[in-house]
Amino acid sequence: MVGWRIRANMEEIDVENHYTGHPTIFSIRLFYGGEFTKFPGRRYVKGKERYVDLLDIDEFCVHDIDEMMETLGCVEEGKLLYYHFKRPFSDLDFGLFALASDSDINHLGTYVGQHKLIEVYVEHDKTKLHTYTMSSTPSKVRIEEIVDQPSWDCIGSSKPNVVPTKETKSVQIDAQCETQGICDEFDEFLNEETGGITHESNNRDDADDSGDSGDSDDSEFLVDLDNLLDEPEIDMNEFLLNIDEDIEWVGDLGGSNVKETETREIDDIEVVNNEVFLYESSSDEGNPKGNGNSEARVSDPFYVYQKFTSYEELKNAIRQHAVETRRELDFIKNDKNRVRAICKGTIPDLGQLDPCGPSQSNKESEENNCAWVLYASKWEQDVDWEIKTYEKEHRCLQTRNVKACTYKFLAKKIVQQIESNPTVPTRALQEQLQREYKVDISKMKVFRAKTEALNQVRGDYAGQYITLRDYVQELRTRNPGTTVKIEVESEPNPSSETRTFKRIYICLGPLKKGFLAGKRDYLGLDGTFMKGPYLGMILTAVGLDGNNCTYPLAYAVVEAENINSWTWFLRCLGDDIDLQASSNFTFISDRQKGLLQAIGTLYPCA
Secondary structure, three states: OEOOEEOOOOOOOOHHHHOOOOOOEEEEEEEEOOEEOOOOOOOEEOOEEEEEEEEEOOOOOHHHHHHHHHHOOOOOOOOOEEEEEEOOOOOOOOOEEEOOOHHHHHHHHHHHOOOOEEEEEEEEOOOOOOHHHHOOOOOOOOOOOOOOOOOOOOOOOOOOOOOOOOOOOOOOOOOOOOHHHHHHHHHHHHHOOOOOEOOOOOOOOHHHHHOOHHHOOOOOOOOOHHHOOOOOOOOHHHHHOOOOOEEEEEEEEOOEEEEEEEEOOHHHOOOOOHHHHHHHHOOOOOOOOOOOOOOOOOOOOOOOOOEEOOHHHHHHHHHHHHHHHOOOEEEEEEOOOEEEEEEOOEEEOOOOOOOOOOOHHHOOOOEEEOOOEEEEEOOOOOOOEEEEEEEOOOOOOOOOOOOOOOHHHHHHHHHHHHHHOOOOOHHHHHHHHHHHHOOOOOHHHHHHHHHHHHHHHHHHHHHHHHOHHHHHHHHHHHOOOOEEEEEEEEOOOOOOOOEEEEEEEEEOHHHHHHHHHOOOOEEEEEEEEEOOOOOEEEEEEEEEOOOOOEEEEEEEEEOOOOHHHHHHHHHHHHHHHOOOOOOOOEEEOOOOOOHHHHHHHHOOOO
16 A cells, blocks of 8 residues: 655656556645635736645545645644635636535546546635535635544545644655655555555554454445345246347447347346446546547548548548547648648657656657548549548547637637627637537637627628619519619728718509509608618508508618608608698608608698
């Protein structure tokens, strides 16, 4: 057995590779003696840091951190300590979680399988965060001083978190300890077949270590002797009456799909291992084995002889695959007839890494190129591109910095969301995209992607205004007698050939002819707002037909609902239906501002 150790120096150690094959072992980067700055851009300032190695998540508890703080001499009587851990690949603004109970330890354990270095932050006397209010633990960790060695276990205990005193301290730092000592203890741990990591206690008696373990109670197995229930007896003969003896099944034997028919006894029925599913779902970083391989969740989009209709379709598929698998794919041959893409990821030569030896940055390790490659080509007379060579296996490490994840790629993914909600915050988009693709995306890149998506959405609106004169010409061609009037504003530059749209009035010829034929001296006037990137008002004039149903007559798009716009609309309408200042006509409206004044000026007898 070996216990956790506080590293004597701050030398970097590649714990990710060193703990390979030991999914429960991890290290802590402990920040203490400082305080957090304000949100946003939170930082931990005025503090110190130390590394703690050889921790086992199966035996780790909050009291171990208490002992670390006591060992470092950072415990003051009457002062409170607040512990927080940071989720990997998160920032201090949104990635901090409380670390004060067994449930919090279980939360931390979901990341240990893939991230062997966890950052823990300590606040002294008071906390500026709200993580403890979201935890199931009390809002404060009480520090008490006790004399006797506590006999209760850390995990599963209902006792309060107590910082041990010097008499009960189980781990001490040897001031003369070199980093090589950690390596020896780690090698000793790896040589043990059934050992776990426990804390060595200076006050533990030798008799306790050599005693008969059969007489000691196992704290992990608690049996309620007063409420024991016998398992019910089951008649398997009745169960087997409903089971067919010949079971046709399709299995995966030796890596190949084989369809067989066999007779299986009831004892051979396999039971689904729920722990595998729970372990996979508990991690948000992919494979529970810690290799970060996400191909299990991403279907392979390529195969030999697969065809693509265009060059852009092929390149977009490769970029999509690079982002989904978090691999750095590069085009080394890219012309009008050939495309060759390779994976630039490398396979590090792990070897026998010594965490206490020289820094790996001073060693030149041999690296092999990843085997993933895709080659596609087409004949000059053909249109379709065809994949000729494809090696789909990745053996390289994944990365969160994917070159293919550009702002244009992200803009295509969020264009529908931006169309329905153009005011979505940039920070919310950033968190959504990082959670979806699990790559690092800067706030500026998300901002540029949002701007590009807005341009794509608004480009459709701008294109309609560009073709406005074509639309007017088509109206006049299809509807003889149609009246269309457009007002524009001049550009600040007199030499500019374009003008800015201001107003448009439309009265379709058939509607005007029908209204004049069965004229009823009655019109309803109203306006409504336009929604979209280009705001404005729509003014309408609606009459009644012989069946007392609504009869649309004319409409206009104006900049606002005011005296000027209503006067212009009513003047255009009077020219079409021959209204004079002395006309005895009836208007009904909602008395909007500017409307009554416009009617009183143009048609005082109405």
